[in-house]
Amino acid sequence: xxxxxxxxxxxxxxxxxxxxxxxxxxxxxxxxxxxxxxxxxxxxxxxxxxxxxxxxxxxxxxxxxxxxxxxxxxxxxxxxxxxxxxxxxxxxxxxxxxxxxxxxxxxxxxxxxxxxxxxxxxxxxxxxxxxxxxxxxxxxxxxxxxxxxxxxxxxxxxxxxxxxxxxxxxxxxxxxxxxxxxx
Amino acid sequence: xxxxxxxxxxxxxxxxxxxxxxxxxxxxxxxxxxxxxxxxxxxxxxxxxxxxxxxxxxxxxxxxxxxxxxxxxxxxxxxxxxxxxxxxxxxxxxxxxxxxxxxxxxxxxxxxxxxxxxxxxxxx
Numbered sequence: 001x002x003x004x005x006x007x008x009x010x011x012x013x014x015x016x017x018x019x020x021x022x023x024x025x026x027x028x029x030x031x032x033x034x035x036x037x038x039x040x041x042x043x044x045x046x047x048x049x050x051x052x053x054x055x056x057x058x059x060x061x062x063x064x065x066x067x068x069x070x071x072x073x074x075x076x077x078x079x080x081x082x083x084x085x086x087x088x089x090x091x092x093x094x095x096x097x098x099x100x101x102x103x104x105x106x107x108x109x110x111x112x113x114x115x116x117x118x119x120x121x122x123x124x125x126x127x128x129x130x131x132x133x134x135x136x137x138x139x140x141x142x143x144x145x146x147x148x149x150x151x152x153x154x155x156x157x158x159x160x161x162x163x164x165x166x167x168x169x170x171x172x173x174x175x176x177x178x179x180x181x182x183x
Numbered sequence: 184x185x186x187x188x189x190x191x192x193x194x195x196x197x198x199x200x201x202x203x204x205x206x207x208x209x210x211x212x213x214x215x216x217x218x219x220x221x222x223x224x225x226x227x228x229x230x231x232x233x234x235x236x237x238x239x240x241x242x243x244x245x246x247x248x249x250x251x252x253x254x255x256x257x258x259x260x261x262x263x264x265x266x267x268x269x270x271x272x273x274x275x276x277x278x279x280x281x282x283x284x285x286x287x288x289x290x291x292x293x294x295x296x297x298x299x300x301x302x303x304x305x306x307x
Contacts, residue, residue: 009233093217100210107206111199163273170270181267 005041011067030073037066087148094155098137101162105130108169122172129165133158193255197246200262204243207269211236215276228276235272239265 011034015027044059109126112118120127140154173179215232246261 097210097214097217100206100213104203104206104210107203111203115196115199167274179263179267179270181271 011037011070015070026073030070033066033070033073037063037070040066087152091144091148091152091155094152094159098155098159098162101159101166105162105166105169108166112169112173116176116178118172118176123169126165126168126172129161129168133161133165136161190253190255193259197250197255197259197262200259200266201243201246204239204262204266204269207266207273208236208239211269211273211276214273232272232276235268239268239272242268 011030015030015034040059040063044056044063047053047059048056105126109123112123113120136154136158140151140158143151143154170179170181174181211232215229242261242265246258246265249255249258249261
């Protein structure tokens with residue numbers, strides 16, 4: 001039951017984030033699929049409450065597949081949008097992500113160096129990755145118009161290095177016992 | 184009346200953490216959407232990340248309640264939990280994207296930290 005409910009929540013989340021940008025017919029189709037799944041979920045919950053465990057289990061499995069169908073309706077849109085919009089849109093998107101994460105890096109760096117007094121040496125690995133990130137960004141910017149697929153790959157590598165830098169800062173904070181990442 | 188120095192420090196630290204956590208949360212949502220729309224998002228990963236975000240949001244709420252009662256130490260601890268949860272979600276979301284698997288240290292970090300925990304949805 002939990003798994004079925006979980007997947008239903010996932011559908012709702014996807015749907016809410018996309019409902020204003022998708023064609024109405026597609027939204028209706030996705031909603032119809034999800035209604036069928038919701039009915040199955042409710043029937044399953046009722047069967048479970050009445051002790052009909054085997055039947056409930058079957059209904060939860062059907063719920064799971066039903067939500068999957070609804071998700072597929074949304075997913076089909078997401079994938080084709082990404083493909084059709086082409087590189088320009090994707091590059092614009094990844095540049096925005098890069099910019100936001102770079103801001104996050106700056107804030108983290110400031111917090112640990114200025115507030116907690118971490119030395120530059122402690123965070124040198126992070127800074128090394130920021131250097132590599134800058135190189136990839138320069139290369140990507142140069143190729144953005146003429147070789148967009150290569151530019152995109154380089155922006156992703158830039159993002160990879162930025163994330164590495166953030167990871168190093170957080171690992172340092174963990175080593176210093178400031179944060180504990182629960183496992 | 185101004186806050187005592189130690190309390191002021193804790194209040195400042197809390198503001199920093201709150202700001203960082205909120206920034207992470209926003210970034211995580213954005214990159215999640217990017218992965219999903221570009222067709223690389225595995226549903227298992229998506230569900231797991233959503234759970235982490237929702238868990239972090241609860242930690243933030245608890246922290247806000249502690250802050251309102253002027254219990255800055257407790258508020259910081261709750262915010263640190265949210266922060267750590269988001270780091271975990273962020274790292275996993277990030278390395279779950281296939282083309283980026285060549286980033287060795289991120290892989291190792293994830294291997295060491297989460298492989299056992301993530302079990303069946305771990306794609307590496």
